[in-house]
Amino acid sequence: MDAEESPRQQAARSWFRELRDRLVATFEAIEDDLAGPAAAELPPGRFERKVWERPGGGGGEMSTLRGRVFEKAGVNISTVHGTFSETFAKEIPGAEADAAFWASGISLVMHPHSPHVPPVHMNTRHIVTTKSWFGGGADLNPIRPDETDTRDFHAALKAACDAHGADYYDRFSKWCDDYFWLPHRNEARGVGGIFYDYLDSGDWDADLAFTQAVGRGFVEIYPAIVRRHMDRDWTAEDRDYQRFRRGRYVEFNLLYDRGTRFGLQTGGNPEAILMSLPPDVAWP
Secondary structure, X not given: OOOOOOHHHHHHHHHHHHXXXXXXXXXXXXXXXXXXXXXXXXXXXXXXXXXXEOOOOEEEEEXXXXXXXXXXXXXXXXXXXXXXXXXXXXXXXXXXXXXXXXXXXXXXXXXXXXXXXXXXXXXXXXXEOOOEEEEEEEEEOOOOOOHHHHHHHHHHXXXXXXXXXXXXXXXXXXXXXXXXXXXXXXXXXXXXXXXXXXXXXXXXXXXXXXXXXXXXXXXXXXXXXXXXXXXXXXXXHHHHHHHHHHHHHHHHHHHOOHHHHHXXXXXXXXXXXXXXXXXXXXXX
């Protein structure tokens, strides 16, 4: 497989960039709209963009923000191509016989200042070997779960699923619960969402449309959740507990996360890959 992209690859890559632009604008607007004492202490944050190139082919663009609502936020896009290592190729569908690959996607993580605003993760991607598929999802990681937030987050993702597959939500929400599980802690990382991988229904356009629906559903619900809580006061005790719960996020990403492993195994940018880690964490 050479670096020349097919029309389908171009369409997927263009969508991930379009979604990135919408997310960046949405979160910068939230930074502008913060009220109360915290708004007077810091200026609204703005995303800083950094382009990187992968030596083996392709590259990406990081968009990172350190603001007054979001202590650390990142929205990264990348499109890379090359050849898997012999060992890693055995783990990837369609790559054992031919280790050439192409991959494009978007990855987002938000770590708010306020312990009342839940951190979140979202990513979607398209991967091509001798086979091709979509994957991704979104999951909410509140410091202290809020029943309304959890219900509304799941409802938005269920609506995206239901419009494209009658069994998608049941399958992908369970997959999320199973995937974002910390076996060494015997606990979930957060309150779930959806997770899917190797999505190849035989209708490429439908699979892209579903992946787009996941992104649009996320844009609709997560900013609304942020706005519900971002002006609330919090205590030193709230902050301490937030730092403790962030540790669970770190443990999962370093020990179990597929995206972290894929990025490092394919020569991705470590700074972009580890962007997901929170800025201030504590363990007892």
